[in-house]
Amino acid sequence: MLGLYSMMAKNNLMKKLIGMNIFQWAIILYFISIGAKRGAQIPIVAQTHSHGQEIALHATDYINPLPHVLMLTAIVVGVATTGIALALLVILYKRYGTLEEDEIIEALKK
């Protein structure tokens, strides 16, 4: 929400970008928190066979790794977004010499 606020309210484009990042990371943290389970261990199966007998695995003993894996992808996506946005900001700054939104709009109208 903090991120969303700064995206809407801030005039400086850099601050908007930072707001966007906060928003994204918040969602990533939200996903990671899904996977957590009380009293569970890391999702590595140490031993499935002992003395030729299979040991039953309980899903509740392990935290859910899937959200974490998904978020690895989402982090990559987030980094790429930031990269593109920063590149655009560089272009904007070179062209207009400012990153304040209203000043750029003024310059565009001319």
Added chain:
Amino acid sequence: MIIEQLPALIIVTPLILSLVVSVAGLWERRLCFPLVVGALTACLVCAIGILAVVMRRGEPIHYFFGGWHPPWGIEYTIDYLNALVLVGVAVISLLVTIYAKRAIEREIPDTKHPQFYTLLLLHITGLFGITATGDMFNLYVLLEVASFSAYAIIALGEQGAAFAAFRYVIFGTIGACAYLLGTGYFYILTGSLNMADLTHLLPHSFYSKALLVGFAFFIVGIGIKMGIFPLHIWLPDAYTFAPSAVSALLAPLFTKVGAYVIIRIMFTVFDPSFAIGLYPVTDVLGWIAAIGILFACMMALAQSDFKRMLCYVLVAEMGYVIIGIASANRFGLTGAILHIINDMFMMACLFTVSGAIFYQTGTRNIYRFRSLHRTMPIIFALFIVGALSVVGIPPLCGFFSKWYLILGAIQAKQWGLVVVMLLSSLLMAILFFRVIEIAYFAPPTDQVHTPHKHGNTGTVMGSVPLSMVIPMILIGIGIVLLGIFSGVIIKHIIAFAIPSTL
């Protein structure tokens, strides 16, 4: 068998070729274009092959990536609905790419051509992927692939493009995040991300508030991406400032694929009873779409920039698709699906026309179009085909989809929506006849001054080359053919694409 691999090939071909193109571009710039056209032709063959297979078998194709079966692996599911959209995307992207070759030579510096083609292919990869996938998270990733390339490719445009693209980044990211959050809610409730799996699991939690919140996030997310009315603010800027070939590609395809995603989620993943019976989702969507259509038509009337006007027309067209979805009966949904395909052709036609006019005259101002039909008769004939189709004149395709949409709204007893659709058709007629009047009947008084006014570009604008005109003519023929054969398409494809519960 190669047939079995088609759903993967259609994604992998443009993805790999985009890497090849970016490397080949360093070595020899002229190689890029043939490579891209080759890749897209291959995609078109794949898409038609997929449609043929689906029609022959009469059941969806399932493709499991890496042999992992769902719900663990990523599955690509292709039924009548996506097969049809895939073919539409493939045809339009191939034609527009051929058109793009000469258009970008004028608008983008030579050194950036390889990057342009790379981004173009990546974007198309994303579109194919969004359409073909059967996995919610995979859809998110491909949505972002398509969006990133769209951001970058728009920024290649003229003066204001970088700023428009930045705003698009901000909005697009909010949309993507909202979609991701919605997916998160679904995942918590069901523990699955596979669409077919969700179809079975979701009804257990239909009364949960969390599902409703997730659904709302989801609609808002996709709504931003496809530019439906209150969320369309980024769209006119971004598409107006983009290079003309780019807007001719993005405008028809990206928004339509978004509309496809909404249909897929509302009617396949969710039971129709959720969106209609349990919560008044369709009513709300219908009225928002109705307001949006009227608003967009008004805004379009106020524009003097031709391309900007088309952007607002596009927003209105998306409103039509949403109305079809909101009617939520067989007629309405037939109309919506038919309109997705038709609108790809109509918008491609209009945006390529705007690009061609810009190519020849260097202007997009409607009031400078005086008597242009004398110098570019074919282009304006195509413009009339596209415009009349959007207005909805019988032999052209726009009429048939509007016909079904209106039938759907009548059947749903949404009389307000019927009135809005008829009214907006009139508004569109006014809109386009204004341009037609200027182009055909206004005396060419300005003609002597125009070159001076626009002399600052410094170049004499040549006539539109054949490699741009031929794809445009093909799109125009496509509009007429889609209109004539719309009955066949509905009977053999769309009729099976609609969920049987409706």
